[in-house]
Amino acid sequence: MQSAEKAMPADGAAAALLATLTQKRRLDAATPKESALWLLDRLLPEAGVNNVPLAVRVDGRLDIAALQAAVDALVRRHEVLRTVYLDRQAGLVREVLGEDTPGPRVKVHDTVAGVPEKALREFAATPIRCDGRLMLRAAVFRGPDADTLAVVVHHLVFDAASVPVLIAELAAAYDARATGRDLPDELRTPVAALRDPAPREESLAYWRTALDGFDPAGLDLDCARPAPARATLVGDTVLHVLDDETRDLVRGLQRTQRAPEAVILFTAFCLLLAAHGAGPDLVVGSPVNIRPPEAQSAIGYHVNTLPLRLTIDPGRGFRDLVKEARTAFFGALAHSDTPVDAIAHEIAREPVSWRDTLFQHMFNYVPAESAGALTLGGTPARALHVETGFSKFDLELFVQSGADHIGLRVLYCSEVLDRADAQALAHRYATLLHTVAADPDRPVGELDVWSAEDRALPGPGTARSVPDTAVEADRDLDAFRTSPGGPAFGLADAAARCAAAGGYPYVVHPLDARHVAVVGRAGNRLPAGVRGEVCLVRPDRATHVATGWTGSLRRDGALELYGHAERVALLHGRAVHPERVEAALLAHPEVTRAALVVTDGTALAFVTADERPGLADDVAGHAARLLPRAAQPARVIRTDTLPPRPDHGWHTAALLALAAAEPESGQDDADGLVAELRELWRDLLHLAEPADADANFFSLGGHSLLAAQLVQRVDDVTGTRIKLADLFDHPTPRSLARHLRAPRADS
Amino acid sequence: MTVEQPLLTTAPPAWKVLNEGSGAEPVVLAVDFAVSGRPESTFSDLGRLLARGIPLWETRQPEPEQARAFDGEDFASYWVRGVRDTGRPVCAVLGYCVGGLYAARVAQLLAAEQDEAPAVVLFDPEPPHRAGMVADFRAAVARLSSVLSPEESALAGQAADEAAQQSAGIAALGAALTGLFTDIAGAAFARAGLPAGLADELSGAYEAFVAYIAAAAAFDPAVSWAGATALATPAADPHARYARRLIPVDAAHDDILRSPLTADVLTGLLGRSRPQG
Numbered sequence A: 001m002q003s004a005e006k007a008m009p010a011d012g013a014a015a016a017l018l019a020t021l022t023q024k025r026r027l028d029a030a031t032p033k034e035s036a037l038w039l040l041d042r043l044l045p046e047a048g049v050n051n052v053p054l055a056v057r058v059d060g061r062l063d064i065a066a067l068q069a070a071v072d073a074l075v076r077r078h079e080v081l082r083t084v085y086l087d088r089q090a091g092l093v094r095e096v097l098g099e100d101t102p103g104p105r106v107k108v109h110d111t112v113a114g115v116p117e118k119a120l121r122e123f124a125a126t127p128i129r130c131d132g133r134l135m136l137r138a139a140v141f142r143g144p145d146a147d148t149l150a151v152v153v154h155h156l157v158f159d160a161a162s163v164p165v166l167i168a169e170l171a172a173a174y175d176a177r178a179t180g181r182d183l184p185d186e187l188r189t190p191v192a193a194l195r196d197p198a199p200r201e202e203s204l205a206y207w208r209t210a211l212d213g214f215d216p217a218g219l220d221l222d223c224a225r226p227a228p229a230r231a232t233l234v235g236d237t238v239l240h241v242l243d244d245e246t247r248d249l250v251r252g253l254q255r256t257q258r259a260p261e262a263v264i265l266f267t268a269f270c271l272l273l274a275a276h277g278a279g280p281d282l283v284v285g286s287p288v289n290i291r292p293p294e295a296q297s298a299i300g301y302h303v304n305t306l307p308l309r310l311t312i313d314p315g316r317g318f319r320d321l322v323k324e325a326r327t328a329f330f331g332a333l334a335h336s337d338t339p340v341d342a343i344a345h346e347i348a349r350e351p352v353s354w355r356d357t358l359f360q361h362m363f364n365y366v367p368a369e370s371a372g373a374l375t376l377g378g379t380p381a382r383a384l385h386v387e388t389g390f391s392k393f394d395l396e397l398f399v400q401s402g403a404d405h406i407g408l409r410v411l412y413c414s415e416v417l418d419r420a421d422a423q424a425l426a427h428r429y430a431t432l433l434h435t436v437a438a439d440p441d442r443p444v445g446e447l448d449v450w451s452a453e454d455r456a457l458p459g460p461g462t463a464r465s466v467p468d469t470a471v472e473a474d475r476d477l478d479a480f481r482t483s484p485g486g487p488a489f490g491l492a493d494a495a496a497r498c499a500a501a502g503g504y505p506y507v508v509h510p511l512d513a514r515h516v517a518v519v520g521r522a523g524n525r526l527p528a529g530v531r532g533e534v535c536l537v538r539p540d541r542a543t544h545v546a547t548g549w550t551g552s553l554r555r556d557g558a559l560e561l562y563g564h565a566e567r568v569a570l571l572h573g574r575a576v577h578p579e580r581v582e583a584a585l586l587a588h589p590e591v592t593r594a595a596l597v598v599t600d601g602t603a604l605a606f607v608t609a610d611e612r613p614g615l616a617d618d619v620a621g622h623a624a625r626l627l628p629r630a631a632q633p634a635r636v637i638r639t640d641t642l643p644p645r646p647d648h649g650w651h652t653a654a655l656l657a658l659a660a661a662e663p664e665s666g667q668d669d670a671d672g673l674v675a676e677l678r679e680l681w682r683d684l685l686h687l688a689e690p691a692d693a694d695a696n697f698f699s700l701g702g703h704s705l706l707a708a709q710l711v712q713r714v715d716d717v718t719g720t721r722i723k724l725a726d727l728f729d730h731p732t733p734r735s736l737a738r739h740l741r742a743p744r745a746d747s
Numbered sequence B: 001m002t003v004e005q006p007l008l009t010t011a012p013p014a015w016k017v018l019n020e021g022s023g024a025e026p027v028v029l030a031v032d033f034a035v036s037g038r039p040e041s042t043f044s045d046l047g048r049l050l051a052r053g054i055p056l057w058e059t060r061q062p063e064p065e066q067a068r069a070f071d072g073e074d075f076a077s078y079w080v081r082g083v084r085d086t087g088r089p090v091c092a093v094l095g096y097c098v099g100g101l102y103a104a105r106v107a108q109l110l111a112a113e114q115d116e117a118p119a120v121v122l123f124d125p126e127p128p129h130r131a132g133m134v135a136d137f138r139a140a141v142a143r144l145s146s147v148l149s150p151e152e153s154a155l156a157g158q159a160a161d162e163a164a165q166q167s168a169g170i171a172a173l174g175a176a177l178t179g180l181f182t183d184i185a186g187a188a189f190a191r192a193g194l195p196a197g198l199a200d201e202l203s204g205a206y207e208a209f210v211a212y213i214a215a216a217a218a219f220d221p222a223v224s225w226a227g228a229t230a231l232a233t234p235a236a237d238p239h240a241r242y243a244r245r246l247i248p249v250d251a252a253h254d255d256i257l258r259s260p261l262t263a264d265v266l267t268g269l270l271g272r273s274r275p276q277g
Helices: A012-022 A032-043 A064-077 A117-125 A162-178 A201-211 A244-256 A261-275 A318-334 A340-346 A419-438 A452-456 A472-476 A491-501 A578-586 A615-626 A652-661 A673-685 A704-718 A724-729 A733-741 B043-049 B072-084 B099-111 B130-142 B150-166 B170-191 B196-218 B238-242 B253-258 B260-273
Strands: A051-058 A083-088 A091-096 A106-110 A136-142 A147-154 A235-241 A281-289 A303-311 A361-367 A374-376 A379-384 A395-401 A406-413 A506-510 A516-519 A532-537 A543-553 A559-564 A569-571 A574-576 A593-599 A602-608 A635-639 B015-019 B027-031 B056-059 B090-096 B119-123 B229-232 B245-248
Touching: A012 B150, A012 B170, A032 A083, A032 A091, A032 A340, A032 A724, A051 A117, A051 A162, A051 A374, A064 A106, A064 A136, A064 A162, A117 A136, A117 A147, A147 A162, A162 A374, A162 A379, A201 A303, A201 A318, A201 A340, A235 A419, A244 A261, A244 A406, A244 A419, A261 A281, A261 A303, A261 A318, A261 A361, A261 A395, A261 A419, A281 A318, A303 A318, A303 A340, A395 A419, A406 A419, A419 A452, A491 A506, A491 A543, A491 A559, A491 A578, A516 A543, A559 A578, A569 A593, A574 A578, A578 A593, A578 A602, A578 A615, A593 A652, A602 A615, A602 A652, A615 A635, A615 A733, A635 A652, A673 A704, A673 A733, A704 A724, A704 A733, A724 A733, B015 B043, B015 B072, B027 B072, B027 B099, B043 B056, B043 B253, B043 B260, B072 B099, B072 B196, B090 B099, B090 B260, B099 B119, B099 B196, B119 B260, B130 B150, B130 B170, B130 B196, B150 B170, B170 B196, B229 B238, B229 B260, B253 B260
Parallel strands: A106 A136, A281 A361, A361 A395, A602 A635, B027 B056, B027 B090, B090 B119, B119 B229, B229 B245
Antiparallel strands: A051 A147, A051 A379, A083 A091, A136 A147, A235 A406, A281 A303, A374 A379, A395 A406, A506 A559, A516 A532, A532 A543, A543 A559, A569 A574, A593 A602, B015 B056
16 A cells, blocks of 8 residues: 655746646625626626727838836736736636736737728727736837837726826836837836725715615616617717807807816716616716825725706706705815715615616716927827727717817617617707706796707697697598508507507508698607607698607608506516517517506517417527517516407407416426526525525615626536526526526527 | 345446346446546447346446545445445446556455456546646646636646646645646636635635646556457557457547447446346
């Protein structure tokens, strides 16, 4: 019998490896602000949503070796650039790598274009992961006669204010290295990472009060499409420069309202949002630089996004709203040590989707600095603006205010807004500034926000008309085609035909554009792209008759119908059009007809399809892929026929009786998966017993970080790695089990 | 009058029943360290191809604490005791790869106690050797890929190569590789913030495997296999020719135990070795 003597390896590969593995490391738990960014990375791992890009175009050639030396020097100097993050089971941790850590290698790419926009955007959008490696990348795009330096840094260690600092230091380091000189002393001095102080208790209390009672469910814009099933945060930008007259009006308002320009512009933005259906109780996010005076040029993530709350009371004038906004502004600045991430989870509400943040719109006021002429190695250079192609929010307004011009940059999420909508919003904002400057005391509910372009569109015009009850003669106005050149039907009939044909929203074509208008809550006519109530306008143009349908006019004159107002259901706090759900169900290849019945806040989906085992689960899974969670039916019930009512619609009582009679077939848990998940719910949420099969993880106290742990545990138990977003879409043991069992077409 | 004790049809802890057989006829034993999910075929695969009437038992490994101190003879005796306790006669002992060395010794020990010596049938047999053990180490390190960077995995492989050069013999190499793996797994899991128990599980499994492989070096294939029949694929180790009879099998090495050709040959061999009537 031999006893093995274990000798500790003294040299060679074994020793080197063990030394690396057992090196003492300082790992700190990430702050809520850092964890919030990481969570977004995990929800969208293929998108660089947290990237902060910068680029500098040089009218000549860059010395790559000198550039690499400059990059390495900055990484050595700035501890923050050596800060890396690791994804651990318990959460995100932060570590600082040693001073000897080499910087990222500058990759050189040859391009054909003078300014390689596409290549820059791809570079900016490539994700940077929390995998223990440096959080920045550098590249040079070599064009025919100009080089473009591009750097992209993860927001965890960088922000917009860091950009000019990094560019200036890179230029200085490059200049030295390119001429064979040593780095200037100041570039060799190490800079420790600035740590933001934790929020004071007093600030937390301020914010709790400020946000008390706020319900973020009311932030959707009437010009936005319904949220997609799974967000990708793809975005785009629209630019608009205010003309001189508007600029002067804004400066004037600043004087007369005795409020900072940022507050004026912010109030107008809120007004714009409210005019499009958001609010009236609004929260808009606004980032604030929290660097202390002695560290103004610190590189890092030193911006807190503050949730500014403003209620747009239609009976009050702009002047009053500005006063309120000013109070909110200064209160926020006085308590700017609290990032929204520190309190967001306290605002009690059921998160219906991971996109449910406290706000969906952001306001950035950027005083334009006149940057001096930039040179790199003596060659003239200029900084370029690079987009990542993502938008974290539905709408983000950047107002760049310079000495003699005010420019708007509208960053919007292209999943919910078209480019035309974003442009329209920019023009309307400019128009609104005129309107409120002309009459700052008029109740804002009486103001129109429509631009000159809006008023120029064909149709019944934007004059207001008065609602009236329908009479027999109105039937002549009720004429809509379901296809151009086809026969005309009454609106209800046309809608029913669209429903049967599938497709959503329903598209109909008014026989006469002068007879149809989309009207807002205040009775004002809405321009194309903005949702409201579809009305028939009488030839006198003075009165209109409501049809009961919600819709919007397209710019080509067609009418999009979203649903009948009588059928709108409140599910999980969000207004849902059953027509949208029915269209999604109908898209399933085996379903021939579909009806959604909502009772007691529960949505039941009835579908006609041939019977087969697993059909209901299949259709439910199909709906889950097409619809955001708020719109998903609680149950899918197969039936042979859908009993109709003579005046359109379904025989609800008969359907509900059918649902009550049918056993809940979803009880089947042959593989025990639901039972295992119920145990996991219990473990992570510290429940006394296993959770119900339909218990929502987030309703029971689960938050995003616990969700990340649950994803890990599900992997341990089932061997399947689900995405964090999957858990938000399927937050109950039963629905998650169904998702796990489904054959994965997209994995 | 003596009451005959019914012969056991359930195997003791040292053996796992792959095929029950139909009665109390002599058992076919198979020696292998079958890790489930390995790409190479196993005796379970072969068992599915054999006639239902043939009882087939496969070795189970001893507990890690025992195995740690076992040498080749200890392993063989452990398995022999296990089958002797059942009273079942054994008609053949099969061995896969390194298991071929144990199979021969087990058959030899059993021959002393039954009328007919069990036949020894080997499948791509090979003695333990350095290159194979280093390859096994690299495969085990590959399972740590979630906690090691590619550079670190490469360094681990290098460390194994160095151990192979520096170790005096197979036993010493086994001990060195086991120690290395345990240290690396432990440190890597600790660095990743994962529970130590997980690292211990992986290390324990690797250690048991290495113990089995290394201990077989006690047996000399030239001596052990002199009376055996070996089925060999074209990729078989050269030591297979020490078998008295070599039957080529046209299959990939990974597939030798799942090939119908193998099953046919084995059935033929067993038909000749089983007692008539």
